[in-house]
Amino acid sequence: MSINPELDRLARLIQSERERLLSRWHQQVRALPSAQCLDGYDIEEVVAEYNLLRGCIHDLAQGNGLILPPRQSAVAVVNA
Secondary structure (H helix, E strand, C coil): CCCCHHHHHHHHHHHHCHHHHHHHHHHHHHCCHHHHHCCCCCHHHHHHHHHHHHHHHHHHHHHCCCCCCCCCCHHHHHHC
């Protein structure tokens, strides 16, 4: 039994939609300007990619009737 049934539902949704979710995220990451010349990682790129993944998860949840807290920038969360 979970403390938050919405999180359980989100976890099941992520598992069932894994391939579609990752495909969408990969597509968005490839569109980043820095993805044109991948010569290493920097924290800004990691944060940008993380934000894209969070956005994909948020959109998937919302499209399936789950209510999540408003999307925030990972930079705002990191800098909090």
